[in-house]
Amino acid sequence: MAKILVTGGAGYIGSHTVVELFNAGYEVIVVDDFSNSEPKILDQIEKICGKRPAFVELDLCDENKVNEFAKQHKDIDGIIHFAAFKAVGESVQNPLKYYRNNFFSLINIITAFNSSVKLVFSSSCTVYGQPDVLPVTESAPVKKAESPYGNTKQIAEEILAETCAVNQDLKVIALRYFNPVGAHESALIGELPIGVPQNLIPFITQSAIGKRGPITVFGSDYNTPDGSAIRDYIHVVDLAKAHVAAIKRLETGSGNNYEVFNIGTGKGSSVLEIINAFETSTGEKLNYTIGARRDGDVEQTFGDVTLSNQTLGWTAELDLKEMMSSAWNWEKYLKANPF
Numbered sequence: 001m002a003k004i005l006v007t008g009g010a011g012y013i014g015s016h017t018v019v020e021l022f023n024a025g026y027e028v029i030v031v032d033d034f035s036n037s038e039p040k041i042l043d044q045i046e047k048i049c050g051k052r053p054a055f056v057e058l059d060l061c062d063e064n065k066v067n068e069f070a071k072q073h074k075d076i077d078g079i080i081h082f083a084a085f086k087a088v089g090e091s092v093q094n095p096l097k098y099y100r101n102n103f104f105s106l107i108n109i110i111t112a113f114n115s116s117v118k119l120v121f122s123s124s125c126t127v128y129g130q131p132d133v134l135p136v137t138e139s140a141p142v143k144k145a146e147s148p149y150g151n152t153k154q155i156a157e158e159i160l161a162e163t164c165a166v167n168q169d170l171k172v173i174a175l176r177y178f179n180p181v182g183a184h185e186s187a188l189i190g191e192l193p194i195g196v197p198q199n200l201i202p203f204i205t206q207s208a209i210g211k212r213g214p215i216t217v218f219g220s221d222y223n224t225p226d227g228s229a230i231r232d233y234i235h236v237v238d239l240a241k242a243h244v245a246a247i248k249r250l251e252t253g254s255g256n257n258y259e260v261f262n263i264g265t266g267k268g269s270s271v272l273e274i275i276n277a278f279e280t281s282t283g284e285k286l287n288y289t290i291g292a293r294r295d296g297d298v299e300q301t302f303g304d305v306t307l308s309n310q311t312l313g314w315t316a317e318l319d320l321k322e323m324m325s326s327a328w329n330w331e332k333y334l335k336a337n338p339f
């Protein structure tokens with residue numbers, strides 16, 4: 001049984017990926033420092049899967065400890081590297097926090113495992129900025145990043161591409177996620193935003209449950225059918241499965257040793273459509289007001305997912321209804337069972 005290291009495996013996407021790796025028959029070891037997650041998530045994974053991943057608490061910025069970890073775990077067959085900070089606004093306020101964590105952790109992990117690593121990297125559609133052509137393909141130009149966070153993803157991709165070019169034993173797949181939302185159908189794991197959520201779906205669910213006031217729709221004067229901004233929302237369970245597909249591709253050794261794939265549904269939805277989808281799939285009425293555009297937001301983006309569908313043999317299966325109802329079930333679970 002192949003053994004996969006999941007860095008940031010207690011986090012939102014990582015925890016769902018651990019579940020899908022178990023479902024696919026992999027052995028899993030998680031490394032996390034709980035800087036943006038809760039230890040209880042590992043118990044929740046155990047409730048879902050009937051087993052828990054091996055776990056080592058470690059700050060991946062600590063080079064010595066990462067080297068020590070790699071020495072003690074020579075049997076790791078592949079790595080999925082989620083560990084990073086991800087709050088766009090905070091990265092503007094504190095760029096060094098983001099450059100330090102997102103680069104040091106990546107460089108330490110590749111260096112420690114040295115030549116023969118198979119690694120899946122969490123990248124983001126943020127690298128495209130506002131694409132000139134939609135749906136955006138992987139060959140579209142990378143635009144100047146709007147935030148230090150976005151810049152960490154662009155530069156990390158360059159670090160990986162340049163390192164792979166001189167080291168054929170290093171095999172990397174970078175997945176450019178569109179907007180991950182929703183939660184596991186069990187409602188035992190999901191997104192745990194700290195403070196006021198900056199992202200749309202957690203704000204909607206917290207507003208619906210009474211934890212926040214009305215939702216502000218950031219902009220209604222975009223050049224889109226209803227004037228609100230468009231994104232490609234993808235269910236986190238579909239996204240988790242894309243990581244299993246990427247690991248399988250790395251195992252087969254096909255393709256170049258550095259590849260990039262869009263991971264989305266290929267379909268764009270506006271903010272107002274999301275509000276409507278939430279109301280119809282949950283039966284909950286939302287209060288919202290129309291506000292100004294948010295600085296740094298793009299008007300619309302959605303992915304061309306032909307390459308990931310054909311090459312990884314993976315396709316997103318869950319629709320907006322499932323995204324909204326699972327996010328709502330998770331919010332209700334959290335209210336009844338506070339973390």
Ligand code: NAD
Binds near residue numbers: 009013034122125177
């Ligand atoms: P998350 O914050 O829920 O998970 C990240 C996990 O990594 C957390 O458990 C955190 O404690 C851990 N971590 C952070 N720094 C660490 C360090 N130095 N050492 C050990 N553990 C550390 O975030 P997520 O939403 O699950 O995102 C996972 C990855 O996907 C990130 O790289 C993120 O940038 C990327 N991504 C996320 C989104 C999104 O909208 N959620 C979109 C595109 C890309």
Ligand code: WQD
Binds near residue numbers: 199201216230
């Ligand atoms: C979605 C839409 C908002 C909140 C961010 C990062 C990106 C990636 C995914 C990591 C936008 C609108 C939001 C609200 C609103 N993360 N909105 N009212 O901005 O597409 O992407 O998360 O890589 O890098 O930038 O996601 O969920 O914040 O916003 O109207 O209260 O909802 O303007 O159009 P975004 P989001």
